[in-house]
Amino acid sequence: QAQLVESGGDLVQAGGSLRLSCTASGSSASITTMAWYRQAPGKQREWVADITIIGGAANYADSVKGRFTISRDNAKNTMSLQMNSLQPADTSVYYCKATDRWTGAEYWGQGTQVTVSS
8 A cells, every 4th residue: 555645734824825745655656546635625636637647748627737846856756836816715625546457446645725815
């Protein structure tokens, strides 16, 4: 199994930036794709962005395209999310997810809180 730990969440003013990180350990060598999701109070968890471990192909939700950038550092088993031009609507708990290439199993981190004040 892989274990994921997110970090970097904070309180920031609208228009500001934050960088989230997700560090994988355990059976991280079998991960094929990593992704960021977020969940605001009273709302369903939504996909934000994902990236392939091999090749680094990235995809973004329309709501964050052009503002957020996902990246990965395979040598450090980390994935990051650079968030710029943050808006109050971005306020959520952000979760990291990893998918195993052989079993399809999904692993989740515990989440990190991002709060954007207006």
